[in-house]
Amino acid sequence: MIEEEKFFAWLDGELPADEAAQVEAEVAADPELSRLAEEHRAMATGLRNAFGSVEAQRVPERLQRSIESDPGEKVVGLAGARASREVRRAPSLWVQMGALAATLAVGIVTGNMLSSGFLPSRSSDPIQTEAGRLVASADLENALYAQLASAPVETGPRIGLTFRDKTGAICRTFEDQAASGLACRESGDWRIRSVFQGAEGQSTDYRMAGGPNPRLLEEVDSIIDGEPFDAAQEKAAAVKGWR
């Protein structure tokens, strides 16, 4: 009779080749051991399949959010930011990150500043000027249309908060290395409401360096009606074409 632990080590593929061959021969010659091996294989397969169904499930939003709401990230609850701003004594990490971002993001960029070269317009910039108006680049427009904050992308503009303003329009904050800002849906188009210069060159990790610009969030705070959309509301709004 094979030692029990050796039998299972063989079953689990943990034995060196020569020992494995030896055990295999013994098991093959012993119907009871063969049956035991089959039962354990079937049970292990059953367990893997049963728990494998978990792996195949959609990951709950709250788990995804727990990664995204890491202080270095920008997808944060505005209510949380508000609350921590009211409690000045104990600024949250998030607010501290915002302060860091403020030292890196220098000032509101207006259309004039843009066209005067303050923020050189390049194809990679999220904002471009067209006939004296600030317009979203193709990348940004795509992001504003299609990107969900709950499904972040690795490159290009990233969407932060989505919410309805007091006029009923849907607005979304965005951020990339060059800039962060706010765009709202007007007349079936994304209109850029504001742009803050980003922290390009300060760090390769724009999520850390850019962070949520506090002035952007102040602006959001001043025009928002209610609370920012949660993941489900964001998705529903996308399906309805941001109306």
Add this chain to the structure above:
Amino acid sequence: MESSQSFERDLTQLLPRLRRFAHTLSRNPADADDLTQATVERALRSREQWQPGTRLDSWMYRIMRNLWIDTARARMRKDRYEAPEDEAESVGHDPREALDASLELKRAMDAMDRLPDEQREVVALILVEGFGYREVSEMLDLPIGTVSSRLVRGRTALLAMLSRATDD
């Protein structure tokens, strides 16, 4: 820097597996997701302790297992006595079905839940998660012989629970 982004990306990619492991340790899906969330939060707080170049999955599993030992388990045990045991007795009622490859999650969780903790984690890591004996001994700081013997006891108990009458 770059590693900060890839850390979060890798963490995100690990979520399905982390949830699976949490389900093998926990009594019910809600506890499992609480455990997963606590693990992610702990990992984000401790990210500087992770050595790039080493396996993030092993590191995360270890965090999850330790959290489960430290805190979640106590709470889950408490819950156990407060929650109705409505479905626990279905374990083993139909051994043929229980041995089938489509062994349902609930039944699997109930069976795993009946194992002693030290056997459950070893069974989960090796039979479900697919780690090798050596990897598990390193993850749990246990001699490989201890891992091996716990695994034998755990899987033997599981088989007894799930398939008492396979030779009928």
